[in-house]
Amino acid sequence: MKNERxxxxxxxxxxxxxxxGSVAAKMLTESGLSVVTLEQGTWFDPSDYPGDKKEFxxxxxxxxxxxxxxxxxxxDYPINTSDSDVEPYMQSAVGGSATIWAGHxxxxxxxxxxxxxxxxxxxxxxxxxxxxxxxxEAVEQLVSSSGTKGNPGYPPQAGYPTPQIPIGKTGMKLAxxxxxxxxxxxxxxxxxxxxxxxxxxxxxxxxTCMFGCPEAAKWSPDLVLFKEAKKYGHRLISGARVxxxxxxxxxGRVTGAIYIDQNGRERRxxxxxxxxxxxxxxxxxxxxxxxxxxxxxxxxxxxGLVGTNLMMHPFGLVMGHFEENIESSIxxxxxxxxxxxxxxxxxxxxxxxxxxxxxxSAGGPLSSKGYVGATVFKEGGKIEDSWGENWHKMIEDxxxxxxxxxxxxxxxxxxxxxxxxxxxxxxxxxxxxPKVIYKTSENSRRMLAxxxxxxxxxxxxxxxxxxxxxxxxxxxxxxxLGTARLGTDPKHSVLDEFGRTHDVPNLYVxxxxxxxxxxxxxxxxxxxxVAHRQATQFINTKRNVEAA
Amino acid sequence: MSVYNEEDxxxxxxLADYLIPAYNGKPSASSVGVHLEVLDEVFRIRPDLVExxxxxxxxxxxxNLSEGLNALAREDEAAFTALxxxxxxxxxxxDEAREAVGYRGQEAVPYDVxxxxxxxxxxxxxxxxxxxxxxxxxRHLK
Numbered sequence: 042m043k044n045e046r047x048x049x050x051x052x053x054x055x056x057x058x059x060x061x062g063s064v065a066a067k068m069l070t071e072s073g074l075s076v077v078t079l080e081q082g083t084w085f086d087p088s089d090y091p092g093d094k095k096e097f098x099x100x101x102x103x104x105x106x107x108x109x110x111x112x113x114x115x116x117d118y119p120i121n122t123s124d125s126d127v128e129p130y131m132q133s134a135v136g137g138s139a140t141i142w143a144g145h146x147x148x149x150x151x152x153x154x155x156x157x158x159x160x161x162x163x164x165x166x167x168x169x170x171x172x173x174x175x176x177x178e179a180v181e182q183l184v185s186s187s188g189t190k191g192n193p194g195y196p197p198q199a200g201y202p203t204p205q206i207p208i209g210k211t212g213m214k215l216a217x218x219x220x221x222x223x224x225x226x227x228x229x230x231x232x233x234x235x236x237x238x239x240x241x242x243x244x245x246x247x248x249t250c251m252f253g254c255p256e257a258a259k260w261s262p263d264l265v266l267f268k269e270a271k272k273y274g275h276r277l278i279s280g281a282r283v284x285x286x287x288x289x290x291x292x293g294r295v296t297g298a299i300y301i302d303q304n305g306r307e308r309r310x311x312x313x314x315x316x317x318x319x320x321x322x323x324x325x326x327x328x329x330x331x332x333x334x335x336x337x338x339x340x341x342x343x344x345g346l347v348g349t350n351l352m353m354h355p356f357g358l359v360m361g362h363f364e365e366n367i368e369s370s371i372x373x374x375x376x377x378x379x380x381x382x383x384x385x386x387x388x389x390x391x392x393x394x395x396x397x398x399x400x401x402s403a404g405g406p407l408s409s410k411g412y413v414g415a416t417v418f419k420e421g422g423k424i425e426d427s428w429g430e431n432w433h434k435m436i437e438d439x440x441x442x443x444x445x446x447x448x449x450x451x452x453x454x455x456x457x458x459x460x461x462x463x464x465x466x467x468x469x470x471x472x473x474x475p476k477v478i479y480k481t482s483e484n485s486r487r488m489l490a491x492x493x494x495x496x497x498x499x500x501x502x503x504x505x506x507x508x509x510x511x512x513x514x515x516x517x518x519x520x521x522l523g524t525a526r527l528g529t530d531p532k533h534s535v536l537d538e539f540g541r542t543h544d545v546p547n548l549y550v551x552x553x554x555x556x557x558x559x560x561x562x563x564x565x566x567x568x569x570x571v572a573h574r575q576a577t578q579f580i581n582t583k584r585n586v587e588a589a
Numbered sequence: 590m591s592v593y594n595e596e597d598x599x600x601x602x603x604l605a606d607y608l609i610p611a612y613n614g615k616p617s618a619s620s621v622g623v624h625l626e627v628l629d630e631v632f633r634i635r636p637d638l639v640e641x642x643x644x645x646x647x648x649x650x651x652x653n654l655s656e657g658l659n660a661l662a663r664e665d666e667a668a669f670t671a672l673x674x675x676x677x678x679x680x681x682x683x684d685e686a687r688e689a690v691g692y693r694g695q696e697a698v699p700y701d702v703x704x705x706x707x708x709x710x711x712x713x714x715x716x717x718x719x720x721x722x723x724x725x726x727x728r729h730l731k
Contacts, residue, residue, distance in 0.1 A: 245697035
């Protein structure tokens with residue numbers, strides 16, 4: 042493949058190179074379309090990740106912190122979170138936030154697509170689990186997943202390309218508690234192979250997934266899909282920060298994007314079709330910044346819903362501290378096991394919907410403190426309670442001896458939780474930055490409190506000598522969803538069921554913004570499956586696609 | 590060239606040893622050199638801690654260790670967090686401290702992917718399967 046200039050006008054322009062953008066890029070390029078992807082971030086080299094270096098735990102607090110407001114790299118854009126209960130997480134890189142995701146592969150369940158019909162809340166999706174299943178099975182191959190077939194938490198499905206990664210002593214300890222209680226658990230399904238597979242190395246169980254995988258084992262788009270797409274002529278332009286999508290009022294179509302390159306120069310990439318995959322904060326930011334005569338309040342925003350219904354999964358942690366060494370610094374991290382025991386609605390609990398728990402290891406010695414928060418000085422206390430000899434004792438008690446349940450709950454959509462354009466804040470290229478307004482709901486609070494109590498019971502059944510509970514964490518915005526929802530009614534949704542905007546026939550959104558509800562599970566598996574479905578439909582009907 | 594002179598380093602060593610003293614076979618912070626080259630290495634990795642760390646040193650200068658650190662934690666939590674992060678982060682990067690707590694870093698751990706796990710042979714997973722499906726089916730909603 043020669044290093045040719047990108048076409049002046051591509052068939053398809055994709056904005057964002059995360060999981061959904063990469064699925065789109067691979068599939069559309071392989072179908073014969075000319076495809077250009079713009080990514081605001083740059084390439085990471087796995088050897089740069091800190092997981093195999095002495096500074097691992099220290100570096101995680103800044104350069105590799107998942108919060109862009111903390112990281113504050115030149116490629117990050119700032120987010121005003123002064124009115125948000127949760128700090129959003131993301132990464133600016135080729136591969137997007139998947140460069141620092143945990144690799145937890147937790148497909149949504151059938152009920153997640155029918156919450157209105159089943160539980161009378163939010164909205165149903167315009168398609169269901171069974172429509173999506175073939176696409177899910179396809180992307181499970183793409184990500185070189187590893188796991189164990191037959192989980193009774195799900196309807197039967199095809200299985201995974203590589204065998205189960207060991208759950209280790211920590212996973213076994215967690216499973217023993219669930220077994221005693223008669224509760225559901227299953228060995229962890231992860232987007233990382235256990236044997237060399239499709240150019241990915243096997244997981245080394247280093248346990249540093251959320252700070253980048255130095256083994257190049259955990260799946261991320263930069264490792265695999267873009268390399269495959271390049272063989273077919275895909276062009277990826279990194280360091281390209283999109284300022285706006287170009288809309289032609291006369292044609293009623295989008296014609297491309299204006300972006301700022303890494304040298305600060307304004308450039309245009311024209312295209313017949315534009316697909317935005319810039320995450321549930323980045324996508325509405327771009328749409329709201331793209332104003333025209335037809336769309337003075339933001340592109341494709343005749344419904345007024347662009348930016349609204351932001352969901353961020355309520356997230357809590359329950360730790361069990363054990364007498365014996367359970368080797369809890371060993372990964373993957375990654376989920377060792379998980380449970381869907383309390384996933385479905387039981388109205389007796391005082392809330393609707395539920396949560397998935399991921400059983401995880403606890404990391405290095407500094408995480409023994411960090412996982413209970415930075416607060417080591419409580420009101421009325423004194424520092425000697427946590428420092429001096431007590432600091433050593435805390436590490437003796439916890440390091441290597443701590444198992445985690447990470448609780449991911451369903452967040453119901455509310456229009457008041459939203460992304461706007463901040464009136465003052467701009468990024469390093471002067472592009473207006475987003476403001477997030479987000480309040481945790483009473484349903485979420487009750488849900489997390491209930492699940493934390495059950496997780497504590499599970500730890501005690503496992504034999505934990507003590508437990509630590511964080512029922513609600515601000516630093517937890519891993520999953521951003523819902524700000525350009527799909528649906529059938531243009532008054533109540535931004536996109537149709539195939540992710541095409543109701544307002545503009547050649548503009549699509551295929552990232553988590555499109556999700557009308559968020560489920561209580563890590564969303565990447567379903568995100569990629571939905572992108573696979575949308576790309577399949579696009580390819581199958583491309584002769585009829587309306588272009589600029 | 591480091592911005593920290595010998596007096597700064599000595600002051601930090603005193604504070605760090607109060608936070609991380611020698612205990613039960615574990616070395617104290619200063620005995621592994623958190624106030625020496627390690628300090629410069631910490632700030633190479635975490636330049637964002639410089640400002641808070643400096644405030645912490647200045648705040649505690651000339652004060653009784655316990656009184657100074659307790660007052661710092663109450664009055665300038667960010668500086669206290671910077672100070673403790675520098676102390677613990679530097680400490681755990683040293684070979685001596687790692688050996689004492691039994692931490693060799695986040696190591697790659699070899700495994701045999703064909704080895705049958707205990708939860709398969711002891712019936713634990715079979716019991717999960719025997720309890721049957723727990724998801725709510727939705728095919729009737731088509």
